[in-house]
Amino acid sequence: MSSFKGYGKVDELEEQAFRLKTRKRLLIVTVSVIVLLAVIIGAVTGTVIHNRNSSSSPSPNTEPATQLTPSASLKAVCGVTQYPNSCFSSISSLKNSNTTDPEALFKLSLHVAINEASKLKDLPSTIKIGNDSKLESAIKVCETVFDDAVDKLNDSLSAMDVSSGEKLLSEAKINDLKTWISATMTDQETCLDSLEDINSTYVQEFRDAMQNSTEYASNSLAIVAKILGLLSNLNIPVHRRLLGYGGERSSVPEFPGWVSPGDRRLLQEQNLTAHVVVAKDGTGDFKTIQEAVNAVPKKNLTRFVIYVKQGTYEENVIMDKSTWNVMMYGDGKTKTIVSGKLNYVDGTATFNTATFAVAGRGFIAKDIGFINTAGAAKHQAVAFRSGSDQSVFYRCSFDAFQDTLYAHSNRQFYRDCDITGTIDFMFGNAAVVFQNCNIKPRQPMPNQFNTITAQGKKDPNQNTGISIQKCTISPLESNMTAPTYLGRPWKNFSTTVFLESNIDSFLNPSGWTEWIPNVDPPNTIFYAEYQNSGPGSSVDKRVTWAGYRPSLTDTEAAKFTVESFIQGNEWLPQTNVNFDSSL
Numbered sequence: 001m002s003s004f005k006g007y008g009k010v011d012e013l014e015e016q017a018f019r020l021k022t023r024k025r026l027l028i029v030t031v032s033v034i035v036l037l038a039v040i041i042g043a044v045t046g047t048v049i050h051n052r053n054s055s056s057s058p059s060p061n062t063e064p065a066t067q068l069t070p071s072a073s074l075k076a077v078c079g080v081t082q083y084p085n086s087c088f089s090s091i092s093s094l095k096n097s098n099t100t101d102p103e104a105l106f107k108l109s110l111h112v113a114i115n116e117a118s119k120l121k122d123l124p125s126t127i128k129i130g131n132d133s134k135l136e137s138a139i140k141v142c143e144t145v146f147d148d149a150v151d152k153l154n155d156s157l158s159a160m161d162v163s164s165g166e167k168l169l170s171e172a173k174i175n176d177l178k179t180w181i182s183a184t185m186t187d188q189e190t191c192l193d194s195l196e197d198i199n200s201t202y203v204q205e206f207r208d209a210m211q212n213s214t215e216y217a218s219n220s221l222a223i224v225a226k227i228l229g230l231l232s233n234l235n236i237p238v239h240r241r242l243l244g245y246g247g248e249r250s251s252v253p254e255f256p257g258w259v260s261p262g263d264r265r266l267l268q269e270q271n272l273t274a275h276v277v278v279a280k281d282g283t284g285d286f287k288t289i290q291e292a293v294n295a296v297p298k299k300n301l302t303r304f305v306i307y308v309k310q311g312t313y314e315e316n317v318i319m320d321k322s323t324w325n326v327m328m329y330g331d332g333k334t335k336t337i338v339s340g341k342l343n344y345v346d347g348t349a350t351f352n353t354a355t356f357a358v359a360g361r362g363f364i365a366k367d368i369g370f371i372n373t374a375g376a377a378k379h380q381a382v383a384f385r386s387g388s389d390q391s392v393f394y395r396c397s398f399d400a401f402q403d404t405l406y407a408h409s410n411r412q413f414y415r416d417c418d419i420t421g422t423i424d425f426m427f428g429n430a431a432v433v434f435q436n437c438n439i440k441p442r443q444p445m446p447n448q449f450n451t452i453t454a455q456g457k458k459d460p461n462q463n464t465g466i467s468i469q470k471c472t473i474s475p476l477e478s479n480m481t482a483p484t485y486l487g488r489p490w491k492n493f494s495t496t497v498f499l500e501s502n503i504d505s506f507l508n509p510s511g512w513t514e515w516i517p518n519v520d521p522p523n524t525i526f527y528a529e530y531q532n533s534g535p536g537s538s539v540d541k542r543v544t545w546a547g548y549r550p551s552l553t554d555t556e557a558a559k560f561t562v563e564s565f566i567q568g569n570e571w572l573p574q575t576n577v578n579f580d581s582s583l
Contacts, residue, residue, distance in 0.1 A: 073100040081222040082459065083215040090216060103160070106223045110157045113216040117153055117184070120146045123209055127202060133347040134198045141351045142191035142206070148321055148359065148387070149187035152180040153217070174228060175463070175567045179389060179431065181221040182462040183409035186429040188214055189458050189491075190408070194349045197380070218459050225461040260574025263303060266327055267366060267394055267576030274307035274329075284309060289317045289328075289338060298322040308368065310335040316342060316355055319388075323360035330368040333397040333418065337369040343378035350403060354385035361410075363388040364575050365396050372400035376422060376445045382406045386430070392575040393417055400425070401444065407432040407466070411566040415577050420476055424454035426466065427490065431566050433467045435579060441484045441506070442476040451513060453487030455494040460524065465495030467560040470580065473536070474504040485513040486529075489521040489547075497552070497560045499530045500583065507536035512543045523547045530557040558583055 074097065078087035090112045091097050097108055124143045129136045156177050188210055195203045266272060277284030278292045286292045292306045303325050310331040317338060319326065330336025340355030342348045356370050363386070374381035383400040389410035397418040398405045404421035407428035414434045419426060422444035441450040452473070455466045475484070485508055487496050512527055514520065523546035529539060530552040539550035562568035563581040572579055
């Protein structure tokens with residue numbers, strides 16, 4: 001359908017080639033993992049033995065420990081990646097690669113990824129845009145996401161610094177690294193998405209230029225996910241430093257753990273004290289939200305509170321990557337409204353159509369409505385976009401048609417929110433949990449159908465996906481007639497689950513639909529349902545895709561809860577938002 005713009009769409013031949021390549025990779029990875037367990041543990045154990053022997057008096061009866069060669073160690077480490085050849089060649093060329101330490105090799109992989117990603121920052125400036133407004137908008141997206149990608153890689157490298165006495169790599173740190181490197185890959189993919197949206201002739205040029213950067217970031221992600229995580233689980237000594245917002249576990253079971261007691265109080269209190277007040281009538285510090293955002297100190301380490309008084313604020317608000325730890329609250333999701341109308345048809349790239357966009361870490365929104373009024377005829381028109389790590393949205397509303405809510409990247413949590421839309425209206429590649437939300441498909445244009453989700457996981461090691469738990473899925477209009485589905489797989493490793501939710505009778509019995517009409521998605525996707533209720537929850541007539549699971553075990557479903565999927569018990573208690581940490 002002409003109104004359905006694809007995000008990274010591939011043809012049938014590409015799908016077949018991908019499936020064949022995937023089977024080969026699975027075989028290679030399986031063998032590599034078996035070898036890896038022996039080689040890495042042997043390398044680390046050998047190093048420990050060697051150090052013990054070195055620190056004690058030499059004995060004529062003690063044989064020197066057999067040491068694994070640096071080359072063999074590097075091959076073992078690279079064997080778990082998607083691109084073992086580029087992993088080995090890029091790291092072995094560095095002067096510091098003469099090591100068997102997995103952590104040191106991971107750091108080298110990050111240096112390689114940073115160097116290559118930094119080269120991309122100049123690529124957009126080489127494009128001759130002329131009078132093409134859509135191309136200009138897409139190139140601006142590339143400039144933004146390339147810059148963000150380098151920052152996230154640098155954050156990952158900085159996280160490897162250690163303090164005296166720290167010995168073990170923590171689970172929290174592993175999760176941070178996986179999140180940030182996953183977001184780096186999503187950033188780079190977003191550039192291609194924007195160019196593909198407009199069928200740009202520059203797509204292949206950018207894809208070729210990005211190949212090394214994409215592979216190197218993927219290699220780093222695989223190493224941290226499969227090797228450092230393994231060593232952490234085995235309690236093998238490697239360095240650690242706890243990162244993130246931390247905070248004690250909530251004493252209230254409905255609240256996730258990564259929200260501090262102070263933020264918890266902010267979310268519970270009815271009469272908050274704000275640092276600045278926004279009011280259209282001039283009774284506050286600023287008349288526009290963007291002015292208030294601009295007043296936030298860059299990379300602010302403490303909570304900065306902005307109160308937006310009742311009213312409709314017609315503006316497009318951008319909170320960049322340096323705007324940290326902001327809490328913004330209004331007088332209610334139907335009283336304090338941020339409204340915009342940027343859209344794809346009128347020349348703006350999907351990424352930049354957002355009425356409100358936030359990239360800085362630790363954002364909290366409470367009692368505010370976000371709307372894009374462009375309408376169905378304007379196609380992609382985002383109401384809200386978030387790339388904010390450990391962000392929380394409480395009692396908010398998101399209202400538009402196609403592409404309403406763009407959960408772009410990093411860890412996000414939505415509680416007691418209303419989300420309304422038509423095509424792919426909850427999409428992106430964040431690690432995101434929606435809990436106790438009202439999800440309301442609406443009538444689209446004639447001959448269109450609704451898809452609630454479109455998840456964009458591109459690499460098997462990304463810790464991303466959409467988890468919808470204890471939500472209510474029902475139509476906005478009682479007379480809605482459009483066929484409606486829970487989602488369609490946007491990328492090859494698309495991951496979406498519906499848990500313990502109530503689904504009304506309007507849902508098409510097949511439940512899900514293909515991205516490419518009449519072509520089953522690759523078997524690498526993960527789509528599943530678990531203990532849903534309501535007349536639309538029956539799985540008897542669901543799709544029969546290889547990557548679809550009509551039911552999960554309790555253990556499998558638990559992987560997509562707040563506690564497991566977004567490590568919510570570590571940071572949500574700080575925000576003071578109610579949450580259920582488990583099933």
